[in-house]
Amino acid sequence: MTITVACIGAGNISGRHLNNLREMDDVRIVGVADVALERAQAYATRYGCHAYRDYQEMIEREHPEALWICVPPFVHGEPEAYAVAHKLPFFVEKPLATTWEAAQALSQSVSQSGLITAVGYHWRYLDIVERAQELLQNRPARLALGYWMDSTPPVNWWPKQAQSGGQQVEQTTHIFDLARYLIGDVTTVYGTGSNIDRAAFPDSDIADVSTATLTFRTGAVAQLASTCLLDYPYRIGLHLFGEGLGIELREFRVYIADGPESKQEHLAQGDPFVREARTFLDAVRSGDPSAIRATYAEALKTHRITTLATRSAAEGQALAVEAAQ
Ligand SMILES: NC(=O)c1ccc[n+]([C@@H]2O[C@H](COP(=O)([O-])OP(=O)(O)OC[C@H]3O[C@@H](n4cnc5c(N)ncnc54)[C@H](O)[C@@H]3O)[C@@H](O)[C@H]2O)c1
The missing domain is CATH 3.30.360.10 (Dihydrodipicolinate Reductase; domain 2)
Incomplete structure (x- = not known):
């Protein structure tokens, strides 16, 4: 069964993740969002999906089953909170935020949600x-x-x-x-x-x-x-x-x-980037996060x-x- 994924951020690291996801037979990339729309459009052409400036619109329209969050550190907070509100499992790149307070503020709602999460400590x-x-x-x-x-x-x-x-x-x-x-x-x-x-x-x-x-x-x-x-x-x-x-x-x-x-x-x-993505996707499918080596809660300890x-x-x-x- 195919799992649909979308990505926030069309920069350096998201290109690496999307290249790997494109090679997986059971994955379909449905959208890429970037505040720089031209970057999202370039990735949408490359990965055969829709481009958005606004990630909320992307999630509302595409209904992905898993989300990649690949934005600069200062942007964290709102995308994760939005994913939690929409019960959307997410893979987020390190670091969790620029400060301790920003990540800690989010961590409670992430853990209360019981969502499957993974952080890019590859x-x-x-x-x-x-x-x-x-x-x-x-x-x-x-x-x-x-x-x-x-x-x-x-x-x-x-x-x-x-x-x-x-x-x-x-x-x-x-x-x-x-x-x-x-x-x-x-x-x-x-x-x-x-x-x-x-x-x-x-x-x-x-x-x-x-x-x-x-x-x-x-x-x-x-x-x-x-x-x-x-x-x-x-x-x-x-x-x-x-x-x-x-x-x-x-x-x-x-x-x-x-x-x-x-x-x-x-x-x-x-490739550890492939393994971390595969582990996260398998956990999303099964609902069992035990094989994920860096969940949000675990990454918080490093942060x-x-x-x-x-x-x-x-x-x-x-x-x-x-x-x-
Ligand atoms: N795991 C690794 O080895 C690894 C390697 C490189 C980068 N990273 C991490 O990935 C994150 C991104 O790094 P990068 O090098 O890809 O940065 P980047 O600047 O190349 O890409 C980030 C993209 O996010 C977009 N963006 C910013 N705000 C946004 C918003 N609100 N909505 C949608 N898009 C938005 C930017 O326009 C940009 O295109 C960083 O936290 C970095 O530490 C991890």
């Missing part, structure tokens, strides 16, 4: 992350070192704190999420960060260098560093260290140091940590996760 669907998980079961990570050292993405909202939430919230969130996924609950967060005037980005007010020191309930500790000052994706990944075990996860490869002088490299197999890192940097003090208001 690293969780990598087979190399599953391999790391297996290895860490007997030798849990005690130390993690993560980094997102990259260029400044070429979308105008990205370097603006009010529109993206900053690099830790918007981008390094994948690494924060992976650390949580592989280690567990975070108990304290100490963030640092600063910015300088950059001629190429006159509107930038985000920290262009930042760090976060985390402690976990297990006793593990982590240091996650971010910068957007480079010209290309220089280094993105997470190192994990346990007794006699070192793991370096990059997005599509893993290095495992396991035993004296043994270092193996494995390339990821399969808590990234937003606390930003707040900690502003306040100049470490913050205990449970005590923080």
